[in-house]
Amino acid sequence: DAMVIQNPRYQVTQFGKPVTLSCSQTLNHNVMYWYQQKSSQAPKLLFHYYDKDFNNEADTPDNFQSRRPNTSFCFLDIRSPGLGDAAMYLCATSRDDQTQYFGPGTRLLVL
Amino acid sequence: EDQVTQSPEALRLQEGESSSLNCSYTVSGLRGLFWYRQDPGKGPEFLFTLYSAGEEKEKERLKATLTKKESFLHITAPKPEDSATYLCAGRSGKLIFGQGTTLQVKP
Numbered sequence: 232d233a234m235v236i237q238n239p240r241y242q243v244t245q246f247g248k249p250v251t252l253s254c255s256q257t258l259n260h261n262v263m264y265w266y267q268q269k270s271s272q273a274p275k276l277l278f279h280y281y282d283k284d285f286n287n288e289a290d291t292p293d294n295f296q297s298r299r300p301n302t303s304f305c306f307l308d309i310r311s312p313g314l315g316d317a318a319m320y321l322c323a324t325s326r327d328d329q330t331q332y333f334g335p336g337t338r339l340l341v342l
Numbered sequence: 343e344d345q346v347t348q349s350p351e352a353l354r355l356q357e358g359e360s361s362s363l364n365c366s367y368t369v370s371g372l373r374g375l376f377w378y379r380q381d382p383g384k385g386p387e388f389l390f391t392l393y394s395a396g397e398e399k400e401k402e403r404l405k406a407t408l409t410k411k412e413s414f415l416h417i418t419a420p421k422p423e424d425s426a427t428y429l430c431a432g433r434s435g436k437l438i439f440g441q442g443t444t445l446q447v448k449p
Contacts, residue, residue, distance in 0.1 A: 235385075273429065273439035274386070288436075321385050330376065331437065333385035 235334035254322030365430030
């Protein structure tokens, strides 16, 4: 089945220690998104790639970076995680910015 | 400013007790109203997209409708497995999510 895969599902890191979350997709979609979702809150868009074009949201902290080495993979790098960065990180994909399909998420814990 | 508001925040139903979830939106140049289901600790699962007022879509016990200001998710004869958080999102450029309605269906 075509799907969006996120690894790892759970990630524990230390305050200030860089961490990378990964997302892969077999849907052959050209747009990939990263969202942050805190407990009982709506998902918040951090950035997205439309093909190779990177689009950053204005309020996304500089601490968050992303890479998309090819169509299938996208990475979220958090350079210096703070306690406030503990959240569920969701990857989503779409064809030409139409319906978005989400992965299962990575829950990040910062100690 | 674009905004999506869902009500109620939480809803408890008995199995078989039909009800509706509300999604009010002010999204300029709306290019789709989306409904997702989210189970605890998982990513949102796509349910429906509605594009124009008067449009309706159905899937099993769920039916989504759209007016110029609101969308409703009607749940007919719900079962305990319908328990989840239901998210509504409007799209102009990016998706604007509501806070969600957490539905609990008791047997």
